[in-house]
Amino acid sequence: MxxxxxxxxxxxxxxxxxxxxxxxxxxxxxxxxxxxxxxxxxxxxxxxxxxxxxxxxxxxxxxxxxxxxxxxxxxxxxxxxxxxxxxxxxxxxxxxxxxxxxxxxxxxxxxxxxxxxxxxxxxxxxxxxxxPNLLNVPGEDLPKVTHYYKDPHFYADQDVVVIGAANSAVDAALETYRKGARVTMVVREKEIGKRVKYWVKPDIENRIKEGSIKAYFESHVTMIEEASVTVNTPDGSITIPNDFVIAMTGxxxxxxxxxxxxxxxxxxxxxxxxxxxxxxxxxxxxxxxxxxxxxxxxxxxxxxxxxxxxxxxxxxxxxxxx
CATH class of the missing domain: 3.50.50.60 (FAD/NAD(P)-binding domain)
Known part of the structure; x- marks a missing residue:
């Protein structure tokens, strides 16, 4: 003592x-x-x-x-x-x-x-x-899933799903995209978060608008598998190819x-x-x-x-x- x-x-x-x-x-x-x-x-x-x-x-x-x-x-x-x-x-x-x-x-x-x-x-x-706030979906414990994003270089030439639309998610999406990742964002809300840094928000919105980064709004992940992610969207459930999931869920x-x-x-x-x-x-x-x-x-x-x-x-x- x-x-x-x-x-x-x-x-x-x-x-x-x-x-x-x-x-x-x-x-x-x-x-x-x-x-x-x-x-x-x-x-x-x-x-x-x-x-x-x-x-x-x-x-x-x-x-x-x-x-x-x-x-x-x-x-x-x-x-x-x-x-x-x-x-x-x-x-x-x-x-x-x-x-x-x-x-x-x-x-x-x-x-x-x-x-x-x-x-x-x-x-x-x-x-x-x-x-971290967990997704509580099947496959969340796979090695390819992380709740902590560090370095975009790791994700070059990979299919990456970024979950969330706050500052950390937006940074991860933009940085991995610029290192050559094929990025899909999955967002529960209708739009990118209002608290996103003002010098970054137009960047992510323009990348989504031009199609460089795919985004599913009012959507959520329901299953993660070794080579894919299943997403529930307003138009129904879809399964997309995936190598890594960056879950920026807070x-x-x-x-x-x-x-x-x-x-x-x-x-x-x-x-x-x-x-x-x-x-x-x-x-x-x-x-x-x-x-x-x-x-x-x-x-x-x-x-x-x-x-x-x-x-x-x-x-x-x-x-x-x-």
Missing amino acids: NAAFDVLIVGGGPIGIACALEAKRAGLSYVVIEKGCIVNSLFNYPLYMTFFSTSERLEIGNIPFVSINPKPTRPEALEYYRRVAGSNHINIKLFEEVKQILPNAGEYIVHTSKQSYHARHVVIATGFYDI YQPNFSLLENAGIALSDDALKIPVYDPATMETNMPHIYLAGVVCGGMNTHVWFIENSRDHAGKIISHIRNNA
């Missing part, structure tokens, strides 16, 4: 690091527990992803983020957050997963995949990118971790955790939420740029109630 900390932060993404910076500046003992590498979710983004936000809106801890582009790229963000963590000597344990958070005599015992910790306060900043927070810690969730499909927006404290005393996890299934509410202030709220509340 490790020594007790004032604050244990679950998640080493941008908001988790922001919480660590605030805790350190406040003179609190802290540790960050991260299941993967530093800013693991950002590392798993597509190689050539460009952020919607400008660099100054991605800054944490009042540390400048300098980018050569109007919108920073994934490599720039990885470099920035890694340098912020390294230059500030953030106490972070990598490749260690939090398994359980248990109350114990006015504090918490946090069990991980490697050891256990005592902490007076716990901040959960786990984001939502680790658990992701969800680790609800089981929240519920097992005693955090209440809303009764509706959004499953929004209960917390005080002024302090970010949940219904469990001294357990706080920070970042995207606050939105439950509504993953379009919180981003880095509008949840950076969660760190200040949390640490201020902890200091004022010490």
Whole structure:
């Protein structure tokens, strides 16, 4: 069992690091527990992803983020957050997963995949990118199906089905098409998502209009087989040739971790955790939420740029109630 900390932060993404910076500046003992590498979710983004936000809106801890582009790229963000963590000597344990958070005599015992910790306060900043929303159709477990798109080169000269019409799906469709893939999009809605980056939306719509990328709207995949995909369309069921499926169906927070810690969730499909927006404290005393996890299934509410202030709220509340 490790020594007790004032604050244990679950998640080493941008908001988790922001919480660590605030805790350190406040003179609190802290540790960050991260299941993967530093800013693991950002590392798993597509190689050539460009952020919607400008660099100054991605800054944490009042540390400048300098980018050569109007919108920073994934490599720039990885470099920035890694340098912020390294230059500030953030106490972070990598490749260690939090398994359980248990109350114990006015504090918490946090069990991980490697050891256990005592902490007076716990901040959960786990984001939502680790658990994909499944299709729940036959063949989804085939090796050719992925819920994480990385590099378009892999799909050159292949028949590719991209499921979804949000930013990640549109990026995957355009990038694989430009590397020589034969791309078909399958979209449940009537059109490309309204939240798609404004400089990308005309591109995908024009590629669909000219027929370079085939798209089936108001449609969904019903079966995936080794060499084909079956799609239910407004005109009936069709089967199309297929080598790979990129299922960009979205992701969800680790609800089981929240519920097992005693955090209440809303009764509706959004499953929004209960917390005080002024302090970010949940219904469990001294357990706080920070970042995207606050939105439950509504993953379009919180981003880095509008949840950076969660760190200040949390640490201020902890200091004022010490």
